[in-house]
Amino acid sequence: MAGGYLLYSAAGSGGVAVEAALTLIGAPYALVEAPTFEDDAAAGDRVLQANPMRQVPALVLPGGEIMTESAAILVRLGELHPGAGLAPGPDDPRRSAFLRWMSFVSAAVYSLYWIKDDPSRLVADPAIHTEIDTAIQDRISQCWAIMEAGVSPGRYILGDELTVLDLYVAVVSRFRPRRQRFHAAAPRMGEAVRRVDADPRLAALWAGRYPFFEGWDRL
Ligand SMILES: N[C@@H](CCC(=O)N[C@@H](CS)C(=O)NCC(=O)O)C(=O)O
Incomplete structure (x- = not known):
């Protein structure tokens, strides 16, 4: 194109x-x-x-x-x-943390959804699927807690400037087990993603593409 x-x-x-x-x-x-x-x-x-x-x-x-x-x-x-200004460059002091946590969200959290969305991809017996789902939800919460302990947020996850890491976490933390568990595991990152949720430049996008609705987080 x-x-x-x-x-x-x-x-x-x-x-x-x-x-x-x-x-x-x-x-x-x-x-x-x-x-x-x-x-x-x-x-x-x-x-x-x-x-x-x-x-x-x-x-x-x-x-x-x-x-x-x-x-x-x-x-x-x-x-x-x-x-x-969405990605710290090679000489930026935030660069190492930026690359580390971008990879972490992808490798440690996001990749689990291939199994979580359809456990039969790995295990045929449906009797075990709930157990797998629960274990993955626990693992995801644990990963968010590990990341929370490893970052030093300001207004955003890497400091006071918004980066694509904030956008990434704001979206992936909406997946099940959704935000209630995310906020419990990662309260400081939670403040940053709430800021991203409320960014007026993204209001129309969130409303159209990943809307919050009454009770969405209790699913
Ligand atoms: N490693 C990929 C994972 C992408 C991914 O899992 N995408 C989901 C949607 S959120 C998907 O297409 N799932 C369908 C499938 O895996 O069969 C990435 O980071 O982009």
Whole structure:
């Protein structure tokens, strides 16, 4: 796609973090809606042309190159648009923590959803699926607590400036076990993500793509 970004994403998915980054950057993008995690084979087929993992997000860069992997996409967008100030550069004192925690969210938390969303991918016996789900929810809460202990937040997770890490955590912490457990495990990061939730530049995006509704966090 010449001249703009093409994003494969879905409402309520990790792709919304990429949508948030593009919104703050002010970069126009076209969207291919592909709710790969729902019982929708066509959605998987749609994203397959960009991502052999059948997952969103996948981003086609203006030059045609395809990127998958949410953390890499977010870091790269920050690099490609330095004026937006969303990704600490190589000489920034926050750089090591930035890369560390971007990878951590992806590897330690987000990757668990491939099993959590459908435990039969690993274990056929449905009698065990609830146990797996509970164990994964506990593991996710533990990971948030480990991250909470390792960061030194200011107004945002890495200090007083918003980065794509804040967008990433604000979205991934909406997945089950959702925010009640996230806030219990990570109260200081919780303040940062509430700030991201309330950012007026993102109000329309959250409302349209990952809305809060009465009782959403009790699911
Ligand atoms: N490692 C990937 C994980 C992406 C991912 O799990 N995406 C979910 C949506 S939030 C998905 O497409 N799930 C469908 C599936 O895994 O079959 C990333 O960080 O981008």
